[in-house]
Amino acid sequence: xxxxxxGFVSATFNPLSGAPxxxxxxxxxxxxxxxxxxxxxxGGGGAGGLRTAAGFAVAAGSALTITxGGGGAGGxxxxxxxxxxxxxSNSVFSSITSTSGGGGGKAYRSGGxxxxxxxxxxxxxxxxxxxxxxxxxxxxGGEVSANxxxxxxxxxxxxxxxxxxxxxxxxxxIGGSGGAGTCSTITxxxxxxxxxxxxxxxxxxxxxxxxxxxxGNGAAVNADGSGTTIAPTSALANTGSGGGAGAGYxxxxxxxxxxxxxxxxxxxxATQSAPTATTGSPQINYADGYQIYTWTANGTITF
Numbered sequence: 001x002x003x004x005x006x007g008f009v010s011a012t013f014n015p016l017s018g019a020p021x022x023x024x025x026x027x028x029x030x031x032x033x034x035x036x037x038x039x040x041x042x043g044g045g046g047a048g049g050l051r052t053a054a055g056f057a058v059a060a061g062s063a064l065t066i067t068x069g070g071g072g073a074g075g076x077x078x079x080x081x082x083x084x085x086x087x088x089s090n091s092v093f094s095s096i097t098s099t100s101g102g103g104g105g106k107a108y109r110s111g112g113x114x115x116x117x118x119x120x121x122x123x124x125x126x127x128x129x130x131x132x133x134x135x136x137x138x139x140x141g142g143e144v145s146a147n148x149x150x151x152x153x154x155x156x157x158x159x160x161x162x163x164x165x166x167x168x169x170x171x172x173x174i175g176g177s178g179g180a181g182t183c184s185t186i187t188x189x190x191x192x193x194x195x196x197x198x199x200x201x202x203x204x205x206x207x208x209x210x211x212x213x214x215x216g217n218g219a220a221v222n223a224d225g226s227g228t229t230i231a232p233t234s235a236l237a238n239t240g241s242g243g244g245a246g247a248g249y250x251x252x253x254x255x256x257x258x259x260x261x262x263x264x265x266x267x268x269x270a271t272q273s274a275p276t277a278t279t280g281s282p283q284i285n286y287a288d289g290y291q292i293y294t295w296t297a298n299g300t301i302t303f
Contacts, residue, residue, distance in 0.1 A: 019303045020268040024054040026186045027098045028240035029118050030069035030088025031259030034197045035104035036077045036246025041124045043104035044154035044197030045085045045242030045259045049118020049136030051098045063300040066264045067092040074256030077248040084112040091262040099133045119155030122199050141176040151199030152176035153209050154242035161196045174207040175199035181213020188287025197242030216244030216257035235260035238296050267292040277302040
């Protein structure tokens, strides 16, 4: 079963000579922040784009650039455009670029729609969220019917964000959950990355939209003043997941959760030579016959 983030398996190993000619990579961009509103629901942030493949050709003597994208800020609990979630930043390994996750939107209160990205942000006041990028992620969710007092989940790298669900004629319902993340074994462990943030809810007995794969949960406020309010959460660092949506009513307002920073991981057989140089302080581990380099900050690698 995948975990969100676990420790690495480490061992002492003396690699043989011979520089690699190809590596496997996982490149995840920063996730988008959720949206919020001072008097209504909003959508969760979209996950950062995820790209992974084996057989990427490398040459000795050339420094390859690594850029780790930051997560986008959650929107303010405001009826203006400041409530829209900020998109994350791109992550890069050499010629491979993963696209930033889209910020959540809040069209219900004329605050601005969700933003496109690696995965798109969720939205409210509309039946669809923003689009994702083919091969990197999926679209965000919206509301089953416009103006139903819940927000959609942000898109994930594994599926679209869920639409908000309205359970009765008085609009009591559930915020949309974030889209599924992707399970990777590149570190030697099964870890989920790049899930969408949950949408928020705005009515009595409302239930929050859940983030997945490290995505943040949405908020819940109650329009008639009863029940328990629930604050949103930010995404788990270095998963590239989206932030949970905020919401507001009367004296209860919650700014949205932030998107998570991304991550860049490469690996190649442990029987080949170690790099001649690295920068950015990558974590170095050995598992399953591979040497593994993980960056959570910008750097380079030279073979």
